[in-house]
Amino acid sequence: GNSVTQMEGPVTLSEEAFLTINCTYTATGYPSLFWYVQYPGEGLQLLLKATKADDKGSNKGFEATYRKETTSFHLEKGSVQVSDSAVYFCALTNQAGTALIFGKGTTLSVSS
Amino acid sequence: DARVTQTPRDKVTEMGQEVTMRCQPILGHNTVFWYRQTMMQGLELLAYFRNRAPLDDSGMPKDRFSAEMPDATLATLKIQPSEPRDSAVYFCASGMGDRDETQYFGPGTRLLVL
Numbered sequence: 038g039n040s041v042t043q044m045e046g047p048v049t050l051s052e053e054a055f056l057t058i059n060c061t062y063t064a065t066g067y068p069s070l071f072w073y074v075q076y077p078g079e080g081l082q083l084l085l086k087a088t089k090a091d092d093k094g095s096n097k098g099f100e101a102t103y104r105k106e107t108t109s110f111h112l113e114k115g116s117v118q119v120s121d122s123a124v125y126f127c128a129l130t131n132q133a134g135t136a137l138i139f140g141k142g143t144t145l146s147v148s149s
Numbered sequence: 150d151a152r153v154t155q156t157p158r159d160k161v162t163e164m165g166q167e168v169t170m171r172c173q174p175i176l177g178h179n180t181v182f183w184y185r186q187t188m189m190q191g192l193e194l195l196a197y198f199r200n201r202a203p204l205d206d207s208g209m210p211k212d213r214f215s216a217e218m219p220d221a222t223l224a225t226l227k228i229q230p231s232e233p234r235d236s237a238v239y240f241c242a243s244g245m246g247d248r249d250e251t252q253y254f255g256p257g258t259r260l261l262v263l
Contacts, residue, residue, distance in 0.1 A: 069250050080153075080240050080254035081192075126192070130250050135204055136182065137252055141191045 039064040043127040043140035050117055050147050058112040058143045060101075060127035068129040070094075070103050070110040071137065075124045084112075084125070117147045151175045153255035155241050161261045167229040170258045172241030173222055178253070180246040181224045183209075183216055186257070187237045198224065199246050231262045 044059040062070065069088045073081040085094030090105035099114045112125060127140040154173045162168055174181050182197040196206035201218040209216065213235075215227045228235055238259050242252040 071251070073254075080256050081242075081252075082254065083251055086251060134247070134250065135180075135199070136194060136197055137250065139192045139194075 038132050039068055039129055039138055041127050041129050041138055041140045043125075043143055045141070046144040048143060048145045050145070052119055052147055052149050053116045054147075056112070056114040056117045056121075056145065058125055058127075058145070060110045060112065060140060062108050062110065062127075062129050064108070064129060065132050068131075068134075070101070071128040072099070072101055072110070072112050073126040073128060073139070075126065075142070077123075081126060117145070119147050119149050121145060122147045151253075153241055153243050153253055155239075155255040155258050157258060158256065159259045159261075161263065162231055163263050164232055165230040166262075167227065168231045168235075168260060168262075170226045170239050170241075170260075172224040172226075172243075172255060174224065174241070174243030175253055176222070178243035178245055179221075180244045180252075181218060182242040182244070182252060183224070183226050184240040184242065185237045186240060192240075195226070228260075231260075233262045236260055236262050 041062045071086045072084040074084045075081045085096040087094040087103035093102045101110050101112045124142045124144050126142045128137040156171045180199045183195040185193045195209040196216040218224045238257045240257045242254045244252045
C-alpha cells in the first residue's frame with residue numbers, strides 16, 4: 038500500500054535560515070500530497086497540498102513540489118521565523134483515496 | 150470560520166471507567182476521521198466514516214473502543230473500560246470525501262487514564 042517517509046528531527050535553525058524537510062513516498066497510482074503543521078497544544082492544520090505531478094503547493098512562504106520522478110514532496114522555506122516552530126507532517130492519500138497516510142512528523146525549532 | 154469542535158478538551162479518569170469523546174464535523178462535510186496521537190506511536194488512524202457509515206475501523210482496538218455517528222453533526226468515540234495505555238490525545242477530522250481529500254482537524258481531546 039501507499040506509504041510516506043519523512044526526515045527525522047528535530048531540526049534546529051536560527052531565524053532567517055533556509056528550511057528543507059524531506060519527504061518521499063511510495064504509491065500506486067497518483068495520490069495527492071499534503072503538508073500539515075501542528076503547533077503546540079493544537080490540532081493539525083493544512084499547510085499546503087498538490088494533487089498532480091509537477092504541481093507546486095505554497096502557503097505562508099512554504100512551498101513543495103510534487104516530483105513524480107523522484108517520488109518526493111520536500112517542504113522548503115527561504116527564511117524561517119521563530120513562529121514557524123512546530124511539528125510538520127507529510128501525508129498522501131491511501132490507495133483507495135478514502136483517507137490520508139501521515140508520516141511520523143518532523144519537529145522544527147527556530148531560535149532568534 | 151467553520152471548524153471541527155471536540156468535547157471535552159481534557160479528560161482525567163480512572164482505569165475501568167467509560168470515556169466518551171464527541172466531535173462535531175464541519176457542516177457539509179461527509180467524512181469523519183478519528184486519530185490517536187502519542188509520543189511513542191505518533192499519529193494513528195483509528196476509524197473513519199463516510200455519510201455516517203463506517204468505512205474502516207481496522208486501526209481501533211475492537212474489544213474496548215467503539216465509534217459511531219448518531220447523526221451527521223455528531224461523531225462519538227467511546228472507550229469502555231479505559232486503561233492507562235489509552236492515555237493520548239484523540240483528534241477528530243472531517244472532510245468532503247471524494248470531492249476533496251483534505252482533512253480539517255479539531256483541537257483534540259487530551260485523555261489521561263490513571
